[in-house]
Amino acid sequence: MMRVGFGEDIHLLVEGRPLILGGVKLPYEKGLLGHSDGDALLHAISDALLGAIGAGDIGRLFPPSDPTIKGIDSALILRKCLGLVAKEGYHIVNVDANVVTEEPRLRPHIDGMVAHLASLLGVNSGQVSIKAKTNEGCDAVGEKKAIRCNAVVLLEKDV
Numbered sequence: 001m002m003r004v005g006f007g008e009d010i011h012l013l014v015e016g017r018p019l020i021l022g023g024v025k026l027p028y029e030k031g032l033l034g035h036s037d038g039d040a041l042l043h044a045i046s047d048a049l050l051g052a053i054g055a056g057d058i059g060r061l062f063p064p065s066d067p068t069i070k071g072i073d074s075a076l077i078l079r080k081c082l083g084l085v086a087k088e089g090y091h092i093v094n095v096d097a098n099v100v101t102e103e104p105r106l107r108p109h110i111d112g113m114v115a116h117l118a119s120l121l122g123v124n125s126g127q128v129s130i131k132a133k134t135n136e137g138c139d140a141v142g143e144k145k146a147i148r149c150n151a152v153v154l155l156e157k158d159v
């Protein structure tokens with residue numbers, strides 16, 4: 001039995017924060033604002049995992065109003081979602097994600113991001129895809145005020 005899940009997230013780019021995407025710190029003069037470390041890519045993937053098993057969303061599991069998770073490493077959010085997936089008896093077939101941003105150019109970092117994300121997910125790099133897109137100058141993302149990520153995951157029931 002297979003289950004598909006979809007996730008999307010957007011965070012504002014601000015001065016004075018590191019840019020962390022897929023658990024990787026990228027060189028850029030701004031970073032993503034958030035109650036957590038702002039990792040919109042891990043949030044989109046985490047939401048896709050929860051969606052695939054019908055377990056709600058990360059806002060419910062990790063409410064922004066909770067002061068104890070301020071600045072939380074999003075890898076911990078992902079790990080909790082992976083735990084729920086395993087508890088339901090599913091494993092990841094593959095993950096496909098988009099990172100939509102005008103800057104920085106992600107191409108030189110994609111292979112490293114894929115390898116790191118695969119290690120966080122406990123899968124092989126061949127099961128993970130991250131695509132870099134721009135927003136053609138449109139909207140807040142095109143104006144370099146925000147970065148948007150989306151992801152689909154496919155899960156398969158353990159045998």
Ligand code: MG
Nearest residue numbers: 009010040043
């Ligand atoms: Mg988020």
